[in-house]
Amino acid sequence: MRPAIQEYNYDWLMGRTLKAAAGVPLGTKKETELTYRYIPYYKNVAKSFIDAGDPGLQTLAMLAKYYENILTAKAQGKKICATTFCNSPVILYAMDIVPVTFEILTAIGAMVWKRGMFDYMDYCCEIGMPETSCSSQRGALGAVLGGLSEKIDMVICDTPGVCDTNANAFAFASEYLDKPFFQLNYPSSIGDDRSQQYHIDDYKEMIKFAEQHSGNKLDYDRLAEVLKEVDKQDAMIADLEDMLMLKPTPVPPMYNLALYAGRFCFSGHTEYTKLLESMVKTAKEYAAAGISGLKNGEEKLRVFMCYIDHYTVDVNFYNYLEERGIAHVGSILTRNFKGDNKYVKEMPGSSYSIDTSTPDAMLDSIAQMNARLPMVRSIRGPYDKKGMWLEESLVCAKMYDADCVIYNGTPGCRNTWGMVKPFARDIEKHGYPCHIMYDDAFDDRVESWEATKERLDEFFKIRGLL
Amino acid sequence: MSIVAGCDVGSLTSKAVIMKNGKIIGSSIIKSKPRPKDSADAALEEALKSAGVSKNDIKYCIGTGYGREKIGFVNEVVSEIKCHGKGARWMMPSAETVIDIGGQDCKTMKIDKDGNAGRFFANDKCASGTGRFLEVMAKVLGVSIDELGKLSAKAKDPITLASTCTVWAQADVIKYINSGIPIEDIGAGINTAMAGRVAILVNAVKPEGDIFMTGGVAKNIGVLETLEKLIGKRIKRARKADPQIAGALGAALLSMEKLNGNGRNKQ
Amino acid sequence: MNVFHDAATQVQCESIAQWKKDGKPVVGYTCSYAPAEIFYAADILPYRLRGIETDGMEVGDTYFGPFICSFPKCILQLAGKGKFSFLDGAIITPGCDGMRRLDECWRKAGEDIENIVPDYFYYFDVPHKSENHGMAWYIEEIKELIKSLEAHFKVSISKEKLTAAIKEFNKGRRLLGEVENLRFQQDIVVSGTDVFAATVAGTVMPRDEYTKELKKWVTALKKRKTALNTGKHRVMLVGSISDEIDLFELIEDTGKAIIVGENLCFGIRYEGSEIKEHGDPIEALAKHYLGSSVCPRMYGKYKERLALLKERIISSQAEGVIMQNIRFCDLHGAENALFERDLEAMGIPCLRVEREYGPHIDAGRMKLRINAFLERINGSSKTAKKTKSTEEMFVSA
């Protein structure tokens, strides 16, 4: 890592930048200009959020708060737990543990830093992680391994059985930093009694682990509170997802990002509830007026992202969608599998419900919920089996009336690159043009944004979509 | 009076060094020919000419480099890693970490006080991060390999290059040329991409003490300076000899040790 | 030895052909988590799937994406080329992500190319943890597998037959253990290549024949006097999956090294320990196959694996460890880095290399690194030998 970079605490840097950006809209014009000067590289991203109105502002504030929590954890005597984005932070909040989610932090960093997360990603390779491993962990993890972040106290990873390279990164981190490690493991089936039971057993073990290493007991009253909040949030997510079905959809592309960023960072927190309320309100207003959520008001095309979105510097991808008049009708990451969601009904056995009546019911609920977080749910088994990737993508594409399906991932994603070709072929067979992006969602050294954009344009043109 | 030689047949260039009483009396760098044997013969011949001695005067000769198994005239062959370590230590007696970037791979190693290689890393599999990468790029840019290195200093806003693959990076470079980006900025981006890959390898051996660079790419000032920035340490500049001949020099030094009997015995 | 070399270097060796001629079924499987004893108990030949003999990747690349380890791709390539037509069944386990995608890719290839998917095609789910519910899951999976085999091949797999199978396999394990002991001696009478060939052969040959041949071989070995390791360094080979005799040869052909141990899938690590012969055979199998935590897919067990490796290094007096990983194998790549960190700290020279699998390996580049590494050991052992033996190094570390 460049020595210049080693001089700064990464969490602190990011925390400051995000905080400054969150403060921008509160200031006068002059103050705003000044703040922008203070965060030159984050300016464009911040602007894009600010342009998105109140929900954008709330997202900025939420991200700032997330860092604030990390930065003040130790002072408040709280333990920090490194975890994956597809492990719901709800349980950690209920135990007063502060989560640090590498993937989310890498995505934020990739959008905010001028040089992207290159230095941190490369640092992981310098100390021995293969350069072929998924970049989504390698980013923020680099700062942690390099000792440039708040010290983590334990590692909980919930991708064994879902994604090797992810689980491997967490296992490596725990070994390298000599911190306790717990894995939530998923068998490749979902929905049957046997796997349900496995999830619960495993989840209970995890709670034991977290109790042991945080010194805190799980407070069931608190858990009930948080879960009730989640229940509320899920209902609003379902509302937003329903509105994605409208034509034109009143949901701006950026909301998708805010939606899952919030879910992975602040599930069960009131900050997220407020953000959702704000998004639902605006979207409903648009819907009532029958207008598109796109800035220029004209929806020319609807794309469904069958995997992840494209991050990297300056939220280029979202701005691109806006410029081209392309509506983002969701990605796998936004999916919420609570039982009352419309599209879930098309996929029996895939849903969960929230029951806060007894401690056991709560544990059941949360274990089932966790087993249905985006990547965990759809990528874990053979892609063409019931309830898995293909079925889910097709149901979504149909329900949201997508014109095409786009795959974006990272070269590190053994998991999806293993069979994305047959997957794309199957999607095409169902009548959806499918584009495979060859870039890295978090690292634009793999393919420059210009090249990515050109390939996207070409796809839309050749396939007669735009 | 003992004259020894070292011959390094690389993928792109072949080098020979003739030494007498611990001094370099002749050396050569030629472009490699399809057959390593021919390359070796030609390199040696030129070195002999510059030293003004004949082949019969050579008492011992060690071969190294990619084509080492095919050299006709050597007494023994040794790996490049060992030779570069030796050669580097001679050129820069304080060197403890050596970076060798040649035409088809990039190696970093720690050396002890005798120039013996300890831990080392070599990039495998992929040509990006090798001298060849730079050559391909120089060709696309239409500049010479010497000029490419100098572009970094002139750049104002270096591009970021998709650094994963030589072939794909080439496509990106063409795109940048097409869109009218100044050649300096592209060149600097190329050097930076290269340095970035090398930096990972360098940091992987945890560089200590003085760092020295050998191989042809050591002459690329752009890569060298960017690399210094990335690893945050100065890389010593060669004064005693051309860093590209370090491998051949190391081979010659080992020949000398062999002849003087103070080298370790071969198994 | 020839019978082992034949078995280890051909996709379908003579003994398999003979087995087929007798009208008996062969079932292929991936990874070290499929209990081969079950098949033996049903008189089915368990065949560990391999990727040798590929001479292209056009089928593999059609279905797998570009960022995948070449081992599963080579298996698919062979399947696509009809080289596995002798299989009556195949079992895919989620060893790693590349391997588990072999399930989908193979089936999809079967939609395009006729007769390449065996009639019996089974996905065998293996958890990533061996504690309580993990073990319970795995035991149930074994039971399911048994039921499914019984139904498809119209056989019955009783506990007695399973116990008999365990006993038969244990014979081989014991014999291989004896071979290991020979490699721990100061003078080594058997090359690493030969031992590895014998080990790989065990994953594809009919077991009775294998035990018989192994016994003959071990008896002969014990009579050997000539040390093969004079003037050579003792090295170990660890890391990504390997069934490549060539790779062993490449290292030993330098004339400067003898391989005294490995820690590879296909290798001795799975054969090393015996399985309990009494009690419930399914539980015994499960404990052995899932419980020994031998590869990095079992997350969080690094320390156990390191301990195992150290023990091997000490008993085989290895002077250096060659750690390889196939490109895109993150599991072994990352673990090798940790091994290297911990072993180098104790003064054990390590070489970490990334490579392609088998037929796609670049021998020249590999050789270069190995030669340089051996030169390094040569340098360090000169100084190290005077001070400490391997064992002392560990004790002091």
Add this chain to the structure above:
Amino acid sequence: MIVAGCDIGSLTAKAVIMESGKILSFAVMRAKTRPAESANEVMQMALDKAKLTKNDIGYIVGTGYGREQIPFVDQVESEISCHAKGAWQTMPSVRMIIDIGGQDAKATRLDDNGNVARYIYNDKCASGTGRFLEVMAEALEVPLEELGKMAAESKEKLTISSQCVIFAETEVVSLVNEGFKTPDILSALHHSLAKRVASLARSIDVKTDVVMTGGVAKNSGVFNALSEALGIELKALNGFDPQLMGALGAALYADEKVREMKKAG
């Protein structure tokens, strides 16, 4: 009306001039570093051959790598579309086009109306390209045009294991050293390239008839090896230079546009 298509590739620049569906002239040249320069020059060559001046041309469509930099075009189209259009026009039975140019390889599938149904580029690790062959031709000191003919004389089967262009070159050099014959090495190279491209085509479903376009289609060694790898007899393009396909398609786009404009008045 006279129209033209101009295809500025990564290695070569091509131009085709047409009048009411008939080719008047064409030109191919090595591309310069600056695409604009190549475009001007190759266009001039084609104009000279047809004894025309730029003012005679009513509409020009550009394509290829440098398409955005061609100063004089009225419209640009992607290479995929142009190769598809050209091939469809030349041979209506075509359902799949495999275009191997200097920089990349692409497979395109057409539906029964000649529209692009799917396409795919070569994977991230780029070895199935014309550039690969050029590097090899240079290393072996064989002119490009001779590659196919020479490979046909191959007697012994060799394999090239390196997938990387750069490393394959070294491998080739060592094969030469080991005394292997040039035709055998070439044949191995062609097969290695063909196999990579075949997997590309297969992953989007191969449909017959399959044609090959782009400069590498002129290399009979690759042409045959690809037929073999796909297990399908590739169709030859009735004597039409496959390297010109992109420019032809572009010219056809121009022709179509002009007719549309006429209709619209």
